Amino acid sequence: MKLVMLGAPGAGKGTQAKLISQQFDVSHISTGDMLREAVEKETELGIKAKAYMDEGRLVPDKLVISMVQERLGREDCQNGFTLDGFPRTVAQAEVLQDMLERIDKGLGMVLDIEVSEDMLIRRLTQRRQCRKCGKIYHLANNPSATEGVCDECGGEIYQRVDDEESAIKKRLEEYHSKTKPLISYYQELGLLRVIDGQQGTDDVFEDIKRVLKASRV
Ligand code: AP5
Numbered sequence: 001m002k003l004v005m006l007g008a009p010g011a012g013k014g015t016q017a018k019l020i021s022q023q024f025d026v027s028h029i030s031t032g033d034m035l036r037e038a039v040e041k042e043t044e045l046g047i048k049a050k051a052y053m054d055e056g057r058l059v060p061d062k063l064v065i066s067m068v069q070e071r072l073g074r075e076d077c078q079n080g081f082t083l084d085g086f087p088r089t090v091a092q093a094e095v096l097q098d099m100l101e102r103i104d105k106g107l108g109m110v111l112d113i114e115v116s117e118d119m120l121i122r123r124l125t126q127r128r129q130c131r132k133c134g135k136i137y138h139l140a141n142n143p144s145a146t147e148g149v150c151d152e153c154g155g156e157i158y159q160r161v162d163d164e165e166s167a168i169k170k171r172l173e174e175y176h177s178k179t180k181p182l183i184s185y186y187q188e189l190g191l192l193r194v195i196d197g198q199q200g201t202d203d204v205f206e207d208i209k210r211v212l213k214a215s216r217v
Contacts, residue, residue, distance in 0.1 A: 001026050001080035001217055002100065004087070004191075006182060007113035009171040010120040010127070011197050012204060015136055016113065017084035019205050024212075026080035029071055031064055031088075033134055036160075038067075054161050056170030058178060061091045068092075069099065080108075088179045093186075108217030110186040111208060113197035117172065124163050130155045142201070 001024055005013040014030055021028035035053060038046030045067060049059045058064075068086050071077070087093040100106045115123075126139040132155025137144050144150060148157050162171060186192040193211045197204055 001082075001212075002104075002106070002108045003080075003082045003217070004096075004107060004110040004186075005082060005084045005113065006110055006179070006186070006192075007197060008115065008117075008120050008175045008179075009168065010124040011113040011115045012123075012201070013084045013113060015201055016111075016204060016208060017082045018136075019201075020082050020208065020212075023209070024080070026082055027076045029068070029077070029081050029083050029086070030134075031068060031083075031085040034067060034071065035059060035064075054167065056162050056167035056174065058088055058174050061089055064088075065092060065095050068096075072099065087182060090181055090185055093182055097189075107191055109193060109212070109215060110182075110191045111193055111195050111211070112183055112186075113195045113204070115197040119198060120172070121168060124168050125165065127163055128157045128159055131158050132156070 003020065003026075005017050007013050014032070017028050017030065020026070035046070035049050039050045039053065040046070045063060048063060052059045064086065068083075072081070083096075087096050097106065123138065123141075126141075128137040128139060128144075129135070130137075130150035130153065133150060133153040135150055135152050136142075137157060144157055149155075150157055161167065183192065193215070195204060195207050195211065199207070
């Protein structure tokens with residue numbers, strides 16, 4: 001199973017990608033998480049990416065593409081993967097197609113999670129995340145049992161810098177100008193399936209499972 005999750009910031013890509021990976025035993029590859037880890041560790045990549053991410057701009061293709069190429073070559077991707085946050089530009093999508101066609105028969109499916117802009121903003125401004133294990137919370141829909149403490153690992157729960165309003169605005173602009181063209185790109189390749197992301201998390205996941213089962217990817 002080789003999947004790509006598409007959708008605006010806050011559509012629920014990360015939430016659903018985690019569920020898919022658990023249920024179908026495939027690797028979850030989140031470029032956002034990988035870049036945040038690089039920033040935290042102050043690696044060369046992290047130092048270059050930080051300013052872009054804090055402002056809500058996309059990190060340059062060249063940096064992200066080599067990071068993903070290295071990641072997809074690892075052993076744990078042989079059984080399949082769910083790409084969350086990649087590709088984000090047509091240039092990234094073209095590199096991914098070339099890469100997968102060379103090693104195998106290409107992507108199985110692209111899931112586009114659609115959510116209205118009002119709801120995206122509510123989800124992002126109230127999102128919180130565990131600094132240690134990455135578990136995603138929401139202050140209203142899915143809070144942790146103890147405020148500020150992760151239910152899974154006891155780690156610190158924090159708000160991402162790019163979940164502040166000015167960065168959210170920029171992320172949505174970047175999505176509309178650079179990522180949305182991927183919808184027609186994948187439609188033309190016959191890979192796109194649209195998922196109604198306005199429903200609760202469990203219902204979104206049920207729809208995804210139905211689509212995956214029907215297509216036998
Ligand atoms: P990234 O981390 O990928 O951020 P994003 O695409 O903006 O996506 P989010 O993580 O914000 O949202 P999501 O769709 O995963 O939603 P989530 O499941 O968390 O990227 C961050 C930055 O890194 C970028 O801005 C860029 O700078 C850089 N970057 C990353 N990849 C790059 C690339 N390929 N190229 C260039 N730059 C790159 O859900 C959101 C909230 O809603 C949560 O609180 C959750 O609990 C809640 N929620 C989710 N689903 C539901 C539901 N169904 N009902 C109710 N609440 C829900």
